[in-house]
Amino acid sequence: MTRYYRVAGHCFSVSIEGDSSILDEMAQYAPFAAEKATDLAFQLTVTDAQSFPTETVSIEMNQDDDGSQIYAGTCGSQPYFEFQLWGKRSARMVTDSGYTRAVVTLESNPLFGINNALMVMYALSTADKQTALFHSSVVSLNGRGYMFLGVSGTGKSTHTGLWLKHIEGSQLVNDDNPVVKLTDDGFYVFGSPWSGKTPCYRNVSYPLGALVQLKQAPHNVIRRMRPIEAYASLMASISGKRWDSRVAEGLHETESLMVANVPVWHLECLPDADAAHVCCEAIAK
Secondary structure, three states: EEEEEEEOEEEEEEEEEOOOOHHHHHHHHHHHEEEOOOOEEEEEEEEEHHHOOOOEEEEEEEEOOEEEEEEEEEEEEEEEEEEEOOOOEEEEEEEEEOOOEEEEEEEOHHHHHHHHHHHHHHHHOOOOOOOOOOOEEEEEEEOOOEEEOOOOOOOOOHHHHHHHHOOOOOEEOOOOOOOOEOOEEEEEEOOOOOOOOOOOOOEEEEEEEEEEEEEEOOOOOOOOOOOOHHHHHHHEEEEEOOOOOHHHHHHHHHHHHHHHOOEEEEEEEEOOHHHHHHHHHHHHO
């Protein structure tokens, strides 16, 4: 069985060999369901462990985020990824060098595994298409989207919650992994099927009004960031395989264009209503 999805204009497919019940559990993808298409950014096929490639695996990098681990390396000569949750392997994935085809085998937590596999494939396959998957929380207000950036624990979701509570008309777009894409009308921010611990899977898009780098502080002060400072702050929040030249070059181009065309701010803040008002008054003029 094969299903198709479209996120921020990029279509991908998921095919299951054998038992396809996992597709019915992927409710967060329903708003992004699409008709059969040929303009696929990538194709992901789920197979059993016996059919998965058996070449020697070499791990080059691992990323740990609140109990979730992603390991990246090679399986033979092909890119390899392994997804773990609290030390238990949920899925393994091998892709082609262009990140257009992937084979995945699911293990201890199938839904977690396939979700992470799709998110990684999306980020890598669209990196050279002026598209970036951000680690960010996003709200909309008066027809524009505003993104809050920062390392885990900085308070992105907290600050978003303050907007939703104290800034009339604001709405949550995505709370963990929105997509930013350059269109003919400028940069837009899109909802996605990946929203972390907050179930917000909206197939919506807004012109990107501003990005805000958050920092916890005993006061609420906001300032516009200089271009080189803004570029560095975006790098830390964009998902990608930076040691792959194709991915790195694509993201560099997108980041450079964003810094030149979208305001980037730095907010030192408390977790209070005044922080939301100070931020809103500065960036949403």
